[in-house]
Amino acid sequence: MFVKENFNKAKQQYEKWGVSVEEAFDKLKNVAISIHCWQGDDIGGFEVNQQELSGGIDVTGNYPGKATNPEQLRADLEKALSLIPGKHKVNLHAIYAETDGEIVDRNAIEPKHFANWVKWAKQNGLGLDFNPTLFSHPKAEDGLTLSHPDKDIRDFWIDHCIQSRKIGEYFGRELGQPALTNIWIPDGYKDIPSDRLTPRMRLKDSLDEIFAANVDESLNIDAVESKLFGIGSEAYVVGSHEFYMGYAMQNNKLCLLDTGHYHPTEMVSNKISALLLFNDKLALHVSRPVRWDSDHVVILDDELREIGLEIVRNDAIDKVMIGLDFFDASINRVAAWTIGTRNMIKSLLYALLLPNDYLKKLQEEGNFTDRLALMEEFKTYPFGAVWDQYCEEMGVPVQESWLNEVKEYEKEVLIKRQ
Numbered sequence: 115m116f117v118k119e120n121f122n123k124a125k126q127q128y129e130k131w132g133v134s135v136e137e138a139f140d141k142l143k144n145v146a147i148s149i150h151c152w153q154g155d156d157i158g159g160f161e162v163n164q165q166e167l168s169g170g171i172d173v174t175g176n177y178p179g180k181a182t183n184p185e186q187l188r189a190d191l192e193k194a195l196s197l198i199p200g201k202h203k204v205n206l207h208a209i210y211a212e213t214d215g216e217i218v219d220r221n222a223i224e225p226k227h228f229a230n231w232v233k234w235a236k237q238n239g240l241g242l243d244f245n246p247t248l249f250s251h252p253k254a255e256d257g258l259t260l261s262h263p264d265k266d267i268r269d270f271w272i273d274h275c276i277q278s279r280k281i282g283e284y285f286g287r288e289l290g291q292p293a294l295t296n297i298w299i300p301d302g303y304k305d306i307p308s309d310r311l312t313p314r315m316r317l318k319d320s321l322d323e324i325f326a327a328n329v330d331e332s333l334n335i336d337a338v339e340s341k342l343f344g345i346g347s348e349a350y351v352v353g354s355h356e357f358y359m360g361y362a363m364q365n366n367k368l369c370l371l372d373t374g375h376y377h378p379t380e381m382v383s384n385k386i387s388a389l390l391l392f393n394d395k396l397a398l399h400v401s402r403p404v405r406w407d408s409d410h411v412v413i414l415d416d417e418l419r420e421i422g423l424e425i426v427r428n429d430a431i432d433k434v435m436i437g438l439d440f441f442d443a444s445i446n447r448v449a450a451w452t453i454g455t456r457n458m459i460k461s462l463l464y465a466l467l468l469p470n471d472y473l474k475k476l477q478e479e480g481n482f483t484d485r486l487a488l489m490e491e492f493k494t495y496p497f498g499a500v501w502d503q504y505c506e507e508m509g510v511p512v513q514e515s516w517l518n519e520v521k522e523y524e525k526e527v528l529i530k531r532q
């Protein structure tokens with residue numbers, strides 16, 4: 115392969131537009147993507163009383179080699195991370211607690227149940243993020259949690275979320291970088307509600323109780339994730355976009371935008387600049403909805419490129435906490451992580467290689483012809499040659515050569531799990 119040769123030629127083409135490829139690399143190296151652990155085991159987790167997946171989300175496929183214990187999941191993550199350039203974070207859910215065979219209900223989870231994850235993160239130079247799990251549990255059977263009419267059920271989940279924030283704080287303290295603890299709940303109704311307000315009032319009160327618990331905000335950052343609909347909550351979701359946008363702004367929390375949680379033609383890329391005018395930070399779950407919130411593996415499509423552009427050209431690399439959220443069990447799960455995360459990083463590199471200030475100037479001048487012409491031409495600039503060099507410099511496989519490593523891992527490790 116002629117990586118260096120191709121790169122040198124490509125670099126000249128970008129430099130012609132005043133774009134420094136080295137500066138782009140330096141910026142990109144510091145971006146930590148939060149890689150979701152749940153792609154590795156189809157959101158199963160390791161609870162002693164493991165329940166079927168609920169909450170209106172679904173994983174389809176039965177590709178061999180699913181991780182069935184924490185050691186396997188960590189090994190699979192290590193394999194994927196070895197194929198992805200940069201230093202990243204791993205995003206955990208409460209169901210990934212390790213309780214040594216003891217039944218610990220969700221309201222009783224503690225930092226100690228995540229000590230192995232912290233030890234592993236330290237060994238691998240990773241950060242950790244966290245999510246309370248308000249699904250796949252008998253107390254979420256009717257699809258209601260923090261907005262439940264029954265106060266006992268609400269209290270159970272409030273306690274779970276408070277414990278989760280303490281676990282986030284523990285991650286932040288141990289790992290020297292703040293953890294994002296994101297609350298997503300499935301609450302909603304299949305059919306047209308007769309009262310939309312009361313469940314939202316209850317959710318608001320529950321969140322107030324959760325955030326009243328004292329947790330160091332320099333170690334744990336709170337986020338709330340909205341949704342449009344789910345399986346079984348087609349007509350109404352309590353935690354809608356407007357609900358959480360209002361809540362987050364009033365209470366200084368982060369809005370987490372999942373790219374699969376909006377109407378099919380509604381783009382998250384278009385929301386980033388608007389929200390950042392009124393919030394210091396926001397968080398993303400980058401996913402790929404195909405007709406619905408299907409959580410397909412992220413590809414380098416128009417919307418992903420647009421998200422990268424909005425983050426980069428608005429100087430928001432430090433303001434947008436980028437997480438991934440997809441789960442595909444029909445393909446090799448290590449490959450799924452690798453494809454999705456490499457694509458997320460590619461979209462940022464693509465954006466860093468555009469003469470964004472010049473393109474903004476063209477717009478200000480009303481020169482829409484040049485704006486469109488250049489934005490289109492840059493799509494076929496030799497971006498791939500720069501990406502290859504980035505991978506080479508970061509010590510990860512160039513182009514599709516990572517696939518051989520995944521195949522080898524499948525043969526040597528994954529298949530033997532059957």
Ligand SMILES: C[C@H](O)[C@H](O)[C@@H](O)C(=O)CO
Pocket residue numbers: 152157171245298339341372399407439
């Ligand atoms: C498992 C995740 O928490 C879940 O996917 C949530 O973030 C979501 O997006 C639900 O649709």
Ligand SMILES: [Mn+2]
Pocket residue numbers: 298339372399439
């Ligand atoms: Mn999500």
